[in-house]
Structures are given as structure tokens and as C-alpha cells.
Amino acid sequence: MSELSGGNPRENLTASLITKGLGYCCPAWFWERFWTVPTDLVAARLGVSERTINRHRKAFNEGECMCEGKMNCRRKV
Numbered sequence: 001m002s003e004l005s006g007g008n009p010r011e012n013l014t015a016s017l018i019t020k021g022l023g024y025c026c027p028a029w030f031w032e033r034f035w036t037v038p039t040d041l042v043a044a045r046l047g048v049s050e051r052t053i054n055r056h057r058k059a060f061n062e063g064e065c066m067c068e069g070k071m072n073c074r075r076k077v
Contacts, residue, residue: 013048014046015027028066029067031056
């Protein structure tokens with residue numbers, strides 16, 4: 001059984017599903033782009049609970065989730 005290193009924090013599952021699973025540059029772009037999509041639809045697509053989606057949307061709306069400004073940022077397109 002492996003242990004988590006103190007220097008390697010765990011990546012957020014929902015953020016990982018958005019960036020690695022769906023290929024978006026960052027969760028902030030995703031939430032900004034799909035703010036009108038119903039929560040149940042996003043939850044079903046990502047395979048997480050509606051409560052999880054509501055929590056992430058709330059964090060985005062409160063400014064806790066910002067664009068990471070990566071080279072492949074879709075905002076530049």
C-alpha cells in the first residue's frame with residue numbers, strides 16, 4: 001500500500017476529470033463556459049454527485065477557482 005507524500009498534495013478529482021478526462025485547460029474555463037448547463041447533466045457527464053457540482057460552482061462563483069493561464073488556455077482563442 002502506498003502512502004501520500006507530504007510534498008505531493010492530492011489533486012481534486014473533479015478538477016482532474018475536467019482537465020484530464022475532458023481535456024479542458026482548467027476548471028475555471030469549464031465553469032465559465034458551461035454555467036448554463038444543468039447541474040444534473042454536468043454531474044452525470046463527470047460521474048460525480050450533484051452536490052459536488054454545486055460545491056465547485058459555488059467556489060467558482062465566489063472567486064476561489066481562477067484561470068491558471070496555461071499555454072493552452074482556451075480563453076486566448
